[in-house]
Amino acid sequence: MFAVLMGLMNLSTTVLAKLLGNFYNSFIGVSNDSLNDIWKLYAIASALSLIPIAFVWLLPRKDEVSAV
Numbered sequence: 121m122f123a124v125l126m127g128l129m130n131l132s133t134t135v136l137a138k139l140l141g142n143f144y145n146s147f148i149g150v151s152n153d154s155l156n157d158i159w160k161l162y163a164i165a166s167a168l169s170l171i172p173i174a175f176v177w178l179l180p181r182k183d184e185v186s187a188v
Contacts, residue, residue: 144164149157 144161145151148160148164167173
């Protein structure tokens with residue numbers, strides 16, 4: 121199980137992350153020659169980093185944890 125987990129983790133950080141990054145860059149129009157729209161990538165990254173806040177309500181409360 122650990123080997124599968126580490127294999128998937130390595131795949132996601134080495135191969136898939138670069139492929140997705142290249143896709144996002146080509147979709148937005150950012151390249152080595154033209155960095156005019158890089159602010160859009162920063163705005164998307166900032167907005168996506170706020171998504172986990174929407175799931176804070178799923179965390180157990182103190183009384184629920186102590187009951188277990």
